[in-house]
Amino acid sequence: MTAVTVAVPTARPSVVRAVLRSKLGVVAITVLALMVLVAVFAPLIAPYDPGAQDLLVRLHPPAWAHGGTSAHLLGTDQLGRDILSRLFYGARVSLLVGVCAALLAGLVGAAIGLVAGYLGGWFDRILMRIADIQLAFPSILLALAVVGFLGSGLWYVVLVLGFTGWVSYARVIRSEVLSLRTREFVTEARAIGVRGGTIMRRHLLPNVLAPLATIGTLHVAAAIVAEASLSYLGLGVPKQTVTWGGMLSDGQLYLGTSWWVAVFPGLALMLTALSVNLTGDVLRDVADPKAYRS
Helix, strand or coil, X not given: CCCCCCCCCCCCCCHHHHHXXXXXXXXXXXXXXXXXXXXXXXXXXXXXXXXCCCHHHCCCCCCCCCCCXXXXXXXXXXXXXXXXXXXXXXXHHHHHHHHHHHHHHHXXXXXXXXXXXXXXXXXXXXXXXXXXXXHCCCHHHHHHHHHHHHCCCHHHHHHHHHHCCHHHHHHHHHHHHHHHCCCHHHHHHHHCCCCHHHHHHHHHHHHHHHHHHHHHHHHHHHHHHHHHHHHHCCCCCCCCCCCHHHHHHHHHHHCCCCCHHHHHHHHHHHHHHHHHHHHHHHHHHHHCHHHHCC
């Protein structure tokens, strides 16, 4: 009698275990979580009103530097405003713009990628040529032109960064759908008369959520940096709203004498963008089955 060997599939490690494999990923997620908490609870934990001016304490250094006081841990700017409080409130704008722009770009790009990949033909060619035309223009220059035309404003910045970032989503989702539409579950759904819209919504979309989430995480970091760039140039969020880019613009004149005015918002911007990028790498590894191989 011939023995039959049954292959038992190896259990896939949990998401938590996969995340813990990357020490940098754990640090990045921790830093990002702290940034989110700071942004959400800024009105409760900020020691001062971010717009409150006191010229008597202007350009005070951080608490540990010579001449600094514990009343202003990170010092004050040229108008006597508390740097730490302004960093807390600036995190709210940066994360809000980054997340909203990524969601908007993801919705537009995923819809275009799904339709182009599933329908194919002339419809696919037209949409991809539109994407190629947009890629020919540097995104930051396109954002500058649109914001300069529409005017400054928080939601204008979100709309601009959202509609200029859909191309990367559309191209990746389209390539995934091109490989998925020939799979058995799609051909069988067509054979029994399931409509194309239902196939895209119920069968294709769930299978592209992993790359969609990865691209979205990386786009959050790009949108945060883009918003800071626009605010630095005075074309983003209005000046009365605290932003890290605006703080950098205000502090550039004092780098030689009062370095903390520009250095601390620059560090906050760098740490946030780096943490978001590293978190995106972790999500990519979790979504990729090859990442679990020893």
